[in-house]
Amino acid sequence: MTIASITAEIDAATTSAVSLVAEAADLVALEEVRREVLGKRSVVAKIKVSIKSLPAQDRPEAGRLLSLYSESIEEALTARQAQLGGIEVSGVSVPDLSLGSHGLERGHLHLVTQVRRQLEDIFVGLGYKIAEGPEVEDDWHNFEALNIPPAHPARSMQDTLYVDLGAEEQFMLRTHTSPVQIRTMENQEPPIYVVAPGRTYRNETLDARHSPIFHQMECLAIDKNLTMADLFGTIETFARQLFDDDTVQTRFRSDFFPYTEPSAELAVSCVFCSGVGCRVCSHTGWIELGGCGMVDPAVLSAVGIDPEKWQGFAFGFGLERIAMIRYGIDEIRTFYDNDLRFLAQY
Numbered sequence: 368m369t370i371a372s373i374t375a376e377i378d379a380a381t382t383s384a385v386s387l388v389a390e391a392a393d394l395v396a397l398e399e400v401r402r403e404v405l406g407k408r409s410v411v412a413k414i415k416v417s418i419k420s421l422p423a424q425d426r427p428e429a430g431r432l433l434s435l436y437s438e439s440i441e442e443a444l445t446a447r448q449a450q451l452g453g454i455e456v457s458g459v460s461v462p463d464l465s466l467g468s469h470g471l472e473r474g475h476l477h478l479v480t481q482v483r484r485q486l487e488d489i490f491v492g493l494g495y496k497i498a499e500g501p502e503v504e505d506d507w508h509n510f511e512a513l514n515i516p517p518a519h520p521a522r523s524m525q526d527t528l529y530v531d532l533g534a535e536e537q538f539m540l541r542t543h544t545s546p547v548q549i550r551t552m553e554n555q556e557p558p559i560y561v562v563a564p565g566r567t568y569r570n571e572t573l574d575a576r577h578s579p580i581f582h583q584m585e586c587l588a589i590d591k592n593l594t595m596a597d598l599f600g601t602i603e604t605f606a607r608q609l610f611d612d613d614t615v616q617t618r619f620r621s622d623f624f625p626y627t628e629p630s631a632e633l634a635v636s637c638v639f640c641s642g643v644g645c646r647v648c649s650h651t652g653w654i655e656l657g658g659c660g661m662v663d664p665a666v667l668s669a670v671g672i673d674p675e676k677w678q679g680f681a682f683g684f685g686l687e688r689i690a691m692i693r694y695g696i697d698e699i700r701t702f703y704d705n706d707l708r709f710l711a712q713y
């Protein structure tokens with residue numbers, strides 16, 4: 368043995384150890400490589416023994432070369448261990464978090480839910496409370512208390528799905544959120560300021576504009592000396608907040624609903640073309656949002672509120688419609704197809 372031959376042997380051992388470390392496919396294989404290149408039977412262990420036969424002046428240099436070997440191989444082992452996903456912390460193998468996730472993505476709220484929450488925020492800011500009610504309703508709350516007696520033509524426009532509960536009274540999936548207004552007035556003393564968002568049902572065939580299930584939001588205010596001016600002012604404030612545009616104009620045209628008198632169709636100036644006319648507003652400059660009116664005295668009487676003392680206004684609109692206008696969506700069906708390519712955009 369000479370210092371030259373030892374240097375050559377250590378060089379060769381380093382090259383072979385580095386490639387063995389790099390080839391280790393998992394942590395178990397790596398542990399085996401560690402024994403092979405640093406253990407008692409490794410090439411360097413034998414070299415260490417043969418150092419004794421070197422001339423005394425060459426021994427320190429051989430020792431230095433051996434510890435350089437150990438250091439560089441330890442380094443290579445640690446680096447490879449991190450690559451394979453395990454870092455040894457006091458004997459326990461833990462995952463290396465710096466390697467990143469495994470492609471899991473966080474979801475988000477459905478567009479209709481987002482719109483609903485934004486609207487709720489606007490109305491809560493105006494001092495309204497959120498009211499909710501059952502989706503399976505009885506005839507009284509869905510129709511009769513709302514001034515829609517049996518055989519009233521408005522019933523045929525709101526055909527729905529009926530539920531057989533074995534009782535004589537008829538139960539149905541609610542055709543609008545208005546029964547929540549009835550339930551609120553039955554259970555609370557005026558003054559009342561509520562909005563009722565929720566799912567509603569009609570016997571409709573699914574097409575681009577209609578769906579057997581959709582969402583509505585209704586606003587109800589009952590107080591002393593309320594007039595149509597209060598209704599118009601509330602709608603204007605709400606519409607300007609909804610579209611984040613202080614120049615939005617409102618338009619009311621005479622309409623008929625059994626539960627409001629007088630009633631009006633509610634439209635806002637097109638926020639896309641400022642009333643000039645575009646595709647979204649069908650070149651009319653106006654976008655129809657829903658209906659509104661002063662609560663019919665017959666409805667107040669039905670729930671035991673004195674119409675001589677209290678007045679009320681109400682308005683309602685479809686949540687899908689608001690989302691369609693806001694995001695320029697043509698098809699109501701896209702809300703229910705559960706196609707992630709559509710949903711992920713919002």
Ligand SMILES: [Zn+2]
Binds near residue numbers: 638640644648650653
């Ligand atoms: Zn327009």
